[in-house]
Amino acid sequence: MTDQTQSVGTSYGEDAQMSLGFRARALFLKHEWARGYALLSPTLLVMVCLMCLPLFMLVAYSFWTQNYLDIDKTFTFANYEAFFHKPIYIALMMKSIRMSLFCTFVTLILAYPMAYFIAFKVTSNKLIWLILITVPFWTSYLLRVFAWKVILGFNGVINSGLISMGLLDEPLQFLLYNPTAVVLTLAHAWAAFAILPIYVSLEKIDRSLLEAATDLGDTPTERFWRITWPLSLPGVIAAGLLVFIPTVGDYVTPKLVGGTTGIMIGNIIQSQFGKANNWPMGAALSVISMVLIASLVVTFIVTTTRARAKGS
Amino acid sequence: MSDTQASSLTAQKAAEDTRGDEAPQFLQSKHEGYHWSAEAPMFLYAVWYLAFLYIPVLFLPLFSFNDSIYVAFPLKGFTLQWYGDMVDNPALLRALENSVKVGFSVAVGATFLGLFAAKAMTRYTMPGKGPITSFIMLPLVVPGIILGIALLVISNRLGMNLSLFTIGLAHTLIGVPFAMLVMVSRLEGFDRNLEEASMDLGETALQTFLRITLPLAWPGILASVLLTFTISFDEFILAFFLAGNEVTLPIYIWSQLRFPNRLPMVLSLGACVLVFSFFIVTFAEVTRRRGVGPQAGGAI
Numbered sequence: 001m002t003d004q005t006q007s008v009g010t011s012y013g014e015d016a017q018m019s020l021g022f023r024a025r026a027l028f029l030k031h032e033w034a035r036g037y038a039l040l041s042p043t044l045l046v047m048v049c050l051m052c053l054p055l056f057m058l059v060a061y062s063f064w065t066q067n068y069l070d071i072d073k074t075f076t077f078a079n080y081e082a083f084f085h086k087p088i089y090i091a092l093m094m095k096s097i098r099m100s101l102f103c104t105f106v107t108l109i110l111a112y113p114m115a116y117f118i119a120f121k122v123t124s125n126k127l128i129w130l131i132l133i134t135v136p137f138w139t140s141y142l143l144r145v146f147a148w149k150v151i152l153g154f155n156g157v158i159n160s161g162l163i164s165m166g167l168l169d170e171p172l173q174f175l176l177y178n179p180t181a182v183v184l185t186l187a188h189a190w191a192a193f194a195i196l197p198i199y200v201s202l203e204k205i206d207r208s209l210l211e212a213a214t215d216l217g218d219t220p221t222e223r224f225w226r227i228t229w230p231l232s233l234p235g236v237i238a239a240g241l242l243v244f245i246p247t248v249g250d251y252v253t254p255k256l257v258g259g260t261t262g263i264m265i266g267n268i269i270q271s272q273f274g275k276a277n278n279w280p281m282g283a284a285l286s287v288i289s290m291v292l293i294a295s296l297v298v299t300f301i302v303t304t305t306r307a308r309a310k311g312s
Numbered sequence: 313m314s315d316t317q318a319s320s321l322t323a324q325k326a327a328e329d330t331r332g333d334e335a336p337q338f339l340q341s342k343h344e345g346y347h348w349s350a351e352a353p354m355f356l357y358a359v360w361y362l363a364f365l366y367i368p369v370l371f372l373p374l375f376s377f378n379d380s381i382y383v384a385f386p387l388k389g390f391t392l393q394w395y396g397d398m399v400d401n402p403a404l405l406r407a408l409e410n411s412v413k414v415g416f417s418v419a420v421g422a423t424f425l426g427l428f429a430a431k432a433m434t435r436y437t438m439p440g441k442g443p444i445t446s447f448i449m450l451p452l453v454v455p456g457i458i459l460g461i462a463l464l465v466i467s468n469r470l471g472m473n474l475s476l477f478t479i480g481l482a483h484t485l486i487g488v489p490f491a492m493l494v495m496v497s498r499l500e501g502f503d504r505n506l507e508e509a510s511m512d513l514g515e516t517a518l519q520t521f522l523r524i525t526l527p528l529a530w531p532g533i534l535a536s537v538l539l540t541f542t543i544s545f546d547e548f549i550l551a552f553f554l555a556g557n558e559v560t561l562p563i564y565i566w567s568q569l570r571f572p573n574r575l576p577m578v579l580s581l582g583a584c585v586l587v588f589s590f591f592i593v594t595f596a597e598v599t600r601r602r603g604v605g606p607q608a609g610g611a612i
Contacts, residue, residue, distance in 0.1 A: 036436030043429040050485040054462035117358045131597045136365050139589040140546035142562050143582045147368045160384030249455030286458050
């Protein structure tokens with residue numbers, strides 16, 4: 001390494017500008033962190049340009065107003081006032097959060113036993129089980145949602161199937177276009193997101209703890225609630241957040257299977273950038289959703305970590 | 313009647329006789345089978361869960377072969393007509409071409425960025441590693457709609473026309489975290505002494521990277537390329553906000569959902585996309601996970 005530094009020094013040494021380059025190079029070779037950051041910098045630069053700057057611009061937009069096609073850039077709280085003065089926005093926001101919470105709950109309840117099964121009961125071919133679980137997670141979200149529209153529709157798979165079997169005289173109306181259909185579809189679409197974090201936290205549990213609990217006389221149920229469940233909690237929390245945060249803003253599922261009663265805040269935001277064509281209002285609604293979701297998440301994390309600290 | 317009963321009885325007896333030696337073992341395993349019976353409900357649940365994951369999606373291919381424009385039971389008959397419609401559709405082929413173009417660029421870009429970041433994360437000690445990792449992972453938790461409109465708003469302000477390029481940028485943003493995750497697990501899985509040995513023996517950093525890191529990280533790179541390609545190929549929400557005149561396949565599918573008579577064609581297209589994604593992803597997952605687990609523990 002010193003050889004390299006010297007060779008760089010002799011070839012570039014004369015020029016003043018090069019000596020700056022030389023010093024940078026010396027720093028680079030001397031400090032590991034400098035090399036690490038240099039290697040990271042392209043990725044970080046791209047992330048800042050594609051995520052941070054757009055998000056700042058979105059916040060800026062939410063303080064502007066729109067006159068037909070022109071954007072009026074005078075700073076104003078008008079969009080935020082509109083949000084708090086129109087009960088429909090607040091009601092819709094609350095409803096979206098309620099639906100997402102319910103959907104997260106359903107997803108976690110369904111996913112936990114599956115993750116438990118793979119972590120503790122599958123001894124051979126674990127890889128196959130893991131791959132079977134992860135593959136749907138990578139495949140088209142739109143098509144998975146669309147499949148439910150096909151299944152639940154008025155002339156869909158369930159209705160036409162039951163009618164052709166003679167179990168039903170006329171199609172059931174309540175299957176599609178309601179909040180339950182949205183929750184069911186979301187729980188299906190986000191299932192794989194929930195299983196993996198829970199699986200990882202279960203897999204990490206030291207098996208000797210479980211053996212110790214059994215040796216000390218715990219029944220399997222006691223053992224589960226006293227060892228397995230508390231130790232898997234970080235995975236459950238991570239899974240819950242991974243499902244809750246994106247589902248609040250979802251607009252594809254409500255649009256395809258939600259009908260008028262299953263509409264969520266994402267649909268209103270999307271319409272501000274489409275038919276309603278009020279971008280600043282749409283930006284304000286997104287900022288409000290983001291702040292609300294973030295504060296819910298932070299409160300949740302703080303309370304759970306406090307509770308766990310107290311518990312231990 | 314009685315004859316058949318008698319013969320079945322003798323057959324049973326014969327079967328028991330031939331099994332003579334195994335009988336005690338059979339009983340024994342039944343006795344020990346307590347574990348199995350305790351686990352049976354879990355196994356059944358797991359099978360049910362997989363059915364819940366897979367069966368809804370399987371209706372798309374099923375009805376894509378049905379000879380009726382209504383997606384309903386009973387099935388009318390087998391046809392390949394909808395697949396024929398699909399191939400004869402220039403707009404669809406154009407969208408497919410666009411998706412492949414975007415997907416390929418995203419796969420290469422995101423994998424490069426992910427590889428750099430993963431190499432930095434696994435090979436260098438530096439302050440602030442935790443926050444930086446969280447920052448790179450952020451696109452996974454920010455709702456897609458928010459990223460989509462944020463990128464829409466900034467392209468508008470910068471006077472950038474919406475095109476396949478803007479879609480590609482957005483997909484790169486969500487591809488990088490996945491690429492980094494895949495690559496970190498791969499790079500952690502092999503012995504870093506190999507790299508140090510190469511440096512000690514006089515190779516430059518670049519040569520070491522080309523001759524040691526790259527060949528060993530190759531399965532991870534392949535998996536990352538395939539996975540980020542699939543993410544971009546199937547992504548709808550960001551593309552929906554950022555598409556200009558040229559659309560990608562998911563946007564095309566969305567635009568066709570309004571027309572009931574095109575539904576069967578959309579089903580056959582959806583079936584193709586699902587089967588295609590399924591094979592790519594399965595291949596990528598097998599490549600990625602094979603050999604990573606046990607070796608990771610052994611090498612370090």
